[in-house]
Amino acid sequence: MDTLKVALLGCGNVGSQVARILLEDADDLAARVGAKLELAGIAVRNVDAPRDVELPRELFTTDAETLVKDKDIVIELLGGIEPARSLILRAIDSGATVVTGNKALIATNGQQLYAKAHEAGVRLAYEAAVAGAIPILRPIRESLSGDRITRVLGIVNGTTNYILDQMDSTGAQFADALKAAQDLGYAEADPTADIEGLDAAAKGAILASLSFHTDFNLDDVYCEGITKVTADDIAAAKDAQLVIKLLAIAEKLIAEDGTEGISVRVHPTLLPRTHPLAAVHGAFNAVFVEADNAGQLMFYGQGAGGAPTASAVLGDVVSAARALVAGGPWRVEATKRQIAALPLSAVTTSYCIGLDVADQPGVLAKIAQIFATHGVSIETMRQTIHTETAAAGEKPAAELRIVTHRGPESALAATVADIRALDVVNSVISVLRVEGV
Amino acid sequence: MDTLKVALLGCGNVGSQVARILLEDADDLAARVGAKLELAGIAVRNVDAPRDVELPRELFTTDAETLVKDKDIVIELLGGIEPARSLILRAIDSGATVVTGNKALIATNGQQLYAKAHEAGVRLAYEAAVAGAIPILRPIRESLSGDRITRVLGIVNGTTNYILDQMDSTGAQFADALKAAQDLGYAEADPTADIEGLDAAAKGAILASLSFHTDFNLDDVYCEGITKVTADDIAAAKDAQLVIKLLAIAEKLIAEDGTEGISVRVHPTLLPRTHPLAAVHGAFNAVFVEADNAGQLMFYGQGAGGAPTASAVLGDVVSAARALVAGGPWRVEATKRQIAALPLSAVTTSYCIGLDVADQPGVLAKIAQIFATHGVSIETMRQTIHTETAAAGEKPAAELRIVTHRGPESALAATVADIRALDVVNSVISVLRVEGV
Structure with a gap:
């Protein structure tokens, strides 16, 4: 049986779970892929930092640049723009398939990275970047490839869904619900990226790009967080049989001047309590998709967390590895087209x-x-x-x-x-x- | 731009929608595939039968055997075992990719058909066979390929979900709810396959085979329909904060004698009203998946109907066509393993x-x-x-x-x-x- 060499960049919450699964489930994964997946090394800033999972010390290195060379698959779970971007470009240059869960990087540098990967004939996969464990990018790109998506409504940030759900079920004020989320580890000490909707905006841009076969720019996403939502708003919504959710919305529109375009926006949204998204509680995520022929679809699951996100990463790794074993050229993404990004006013x-x-x-x-x-x-x-x-x-x-x-x-x-x-x-x-x- | 020749077998509810989309959306599909999809012909029993969609008369033929020869893609939407099975084998022999929505055929002859397709190096896709428009087979096969599924609970028959949902919301008896479903066209004149759970059992066998990387036999599925469910049962369930759903259940178990195996069964099931499947109303379908790392996932959408099912068929067609355009060998399915089918008693x-x-x-x-x-x-x-x-x-x-x-x-x-x-x-x-x- 052949062996595929895998490099892992980052060993935090998700990375440590990915390493665990690669080691623990090695036999199962080999059977599914048709080749062994050998974890060749894990690049970290500090080899001796404490980890969630016990892993062989000899796997760790601080030299990420050397690690990404001559690997079959490079898994990037560092987060942030640099050094993630440079390391991914280096991996692509050396002919590796890249799997990443880095939404900020894909939302801002995706276009450049795809172009480089395409040029090099290698695959760039990033299912884990949107809605954690929920398989959503592959269904949009493959399963709905013969349909026309008209609208996507996503609860794509678990922290804000937890906060709003707490406010809805207990009548708590925003500040108290945020505190509860922080105590449970759902919200970070600096919760800005979540509560201001920035995290959801990055995921919205990625969802919009795939759903509408275009390259959507993060700057074109209108973004409004949940910090102004009060217990009174929630109570008034309840009275009217509505629920408040922070949604990332991407929809096809025709502006007043006749331009067909796409609006992508993130804002607190009132939904009828009978809407399938209204039943998404706690820190769960869900993406509701409307398409011309398929009608209404919803994809529900855990949007964050080490093991769930690792599941999405491994799905990309196994799919890519199978393709490497089968050989042959890597399939090109669907043809992109240019379509206007419409402002909120449209x-x-x-x-x-x-x-x-x-x-x-x-x-x-x-x-x-x-x-x-x-x-x-x-x-x-x-x-x-x-x-x-x-x-x-x-x-x-x-x-x-x-x-x-x-x-x-x-x-x-x-x-x-x-x-x-x-x-x-x-x-x-x-x-x-x-x-x- | 190259052209891929497509043959369509059957022009009923789903087939006519597939033909419509292939003709109406030809430009969009060509852009996504990188080649034109040319609908070369539609095989039907009666050329002059009335159709849901107006289609060029010259496309129709009664000679299916000739139509499937020398095509790139053959779409089988005849239903039933014969002549669907023979025509698919003929298409595979001639090197065509086959897309089918035929659950009965896949559940009973799937193993033989995969083997033939594998031997011939062609693809056999059947997303439309389970839960209509809902992308479920591809997520299970690809997205969850790095995880271990432990349990699948599916509402995979819209007719029975409609009937049970009516009984739950109106207090109706089974016979009256069935009549309502028939009046709305959700249930057929002979509703046996739906209400006795046979349709759900075929889908359960397919879901189990993919989820547990094995070949599950339809005969091993325990099957119990909803005909004995009474308005009293529903009322008693409501009192206890439960709801009755017809579920196809596939789960990994360890029997008392220590054998690890899979139980696949279809029966009316009481679920807590807070369970995500409890919120699946009307004729909608949903599949709830539990996996070791991903945790709980749910896939929701329309499980039947012409256009929704056609969306799933076209998704398979576009994915297969992209692979044909890219060239290279067709990837083998995940390695199968033998795992015991456990009886209900286990x-x-x-x-x-x-x-x-x-x-x-x-x-x-x-x-x-x-x-x-x-x-x-x-x-x-x-x-x-x-x-x-x-x-x-x-x-x-x-x-x-x-x-x-x-x-x-x-x-x-x-x-x-x-x-x-x-x-x-x-x-x-x-x-x-x-x-x-």
Whole structure:
């Protein structure tokens, strides 16, 4: 039986699990691949750092540049842009297949890396970069290759889903739910990348690129995190049979000027509680895909964690290894086409607007007039008078929650701006978009 | 640009949609494949039969045997064993890649067909055979190829899920829900294959073979349909926060004698209402997969229908066509291993037993004694006295619903047999297995 040499870059949470599986399940993997997968070395910054998994010390090296040379498969799990990018380019140059779980790198440098891999005739696989263990990139690229995807809605960040789910089930405020997530290890000490939606934005860009056969730029992703979502927003959503989820949305649209394009955006989103994504609890992830012929599909599973993410990495490794054993040229990716990235203003959506208003006659008429001026129609309007707390000034004297019909984002945003300027409006408490209705 | 010749066998519900997409989306498909997909002909029994889709008359032929010769890709959508089997073998002999959606054929003759395809060095793909539009076979074969699947629970028959979901949401009896499914076209005039679980059993055999890298025989699948499920069973399940689903279950087990093996079975199953499969409504399908490293995954979508199933067929066609364009040898399937098919008696499960018992002292003691004798422990016991209907004899005087802890199926079955023989037990109303707890 032949042997394929595997180099592993990084031995953190995911890397240590990948090393464990390569060693523990060596016989099973060899049977599936038709060749032995030999873990030739693990590049780390500090050979003596403590690891989650006990691994033979002789595998470790700090010399990543030498390790990636003359390997059949290089697994990059360092994260971040450098040195990951340079090491991957070096591996490609030496003819290795590359498997990575590095979403930040793929979302920003993917185009260059694919081009290099294509030129060298080697494979670049990155299933683990989006939604951890969930097989989503391969189904989009292969299984749906004879269909046309029209929309993708993804819960692709487990930390924020855990926080929002906690707020929904316990009524907790954002800060307390974040603290709980940190205590459980779901959120990092510096949670910015998660709670500001940056992590979801990188995954959204990757999903959009594959779903619409184009190269989507991370800079074109509109991104809004969950830090402004309050317990009041969650409670109001519950009253209306809705749930708030942080979604990465990629959809095909025709802008007002007739341009066909793709909008990719990340923002807190109101979904009906009957939507399949509403049943995604805790730190789980799910990607909901709509296609012309297939209709609605959903892919659900663990979006993070060492062993689950390692499962996705190993799936790529085994698939690539089988292809190496079979020989023959590596298949080219689907032909890319250029399609416009549309700004948020081109999107059609529906708003749920929370307002703190003066409790006096004529307020509703003034507000309704602004909606009419912008051609936005109101679906529901619900007023709550907080007599009990009005004196203490803790809650607005009167709270209005208005859900609009679908309309252009530009008209909706202009409506909110004009309402904000009304003297009878004390403040705009929240603006959330509604999808899936 | 090169051209790949495609033959289509069958032009029913799915076939007509496949033909439509091949013709309508020819440019898009060519761009994705890197070669034109030319629909060379459609073999049907009657050229002049009415079709769902208008298609050029000159494409039709009744001479399937001639059509499959010298084609690059043959799509078989005839269903049934013959002539589908002979035509596929003929296509393989002539070097064509074969794409089929024929679950009955794959479940019974799959092993022979793979062997032939392997010998001829051609690809045999059948994503559409299980769960329609849902990409499930490719994720299992490729994405999870570096992991170990331990259990698969599938709602793989839309008709029965629709019927059970109707019974659950409206309280309808089985016969009325079946009628509703027939009126909507979800169930056929002769619904036997669906409601007796035979269709699910074929899909279960295919899922088990791929998940456990073995060749599972359809004869080894234990199969029990939903015809005996009553509105009372559904109501009792609801009371206990459970839902009844028809599941195809494939799981790795170690029998009492230490044999490691696989149990594949189809039966009505009680699931907690919080289980992700409980949220699969109407005619939708979903497959829930548990793997050592990935943890829990679920794949959800439309399990039947012309366009959704055509999407899965086209996914296989485009993937195969890309491989043909790239050239090189066709990759061999994962190595198969022999693993025992375990009988139902080797399974560990939990029972929910419904009993019509005499309303008199000492009944519970007698029943509890039988459970103790067989070493089966009781989790919950709930008695309902039907005073209002006792006189009319419509409902049992006293109804007992007993849920057991997990135990060997053999002990559970023996317990039920002994209970049935008790003179204080008028009848065993229902026996349902509980999973996912």
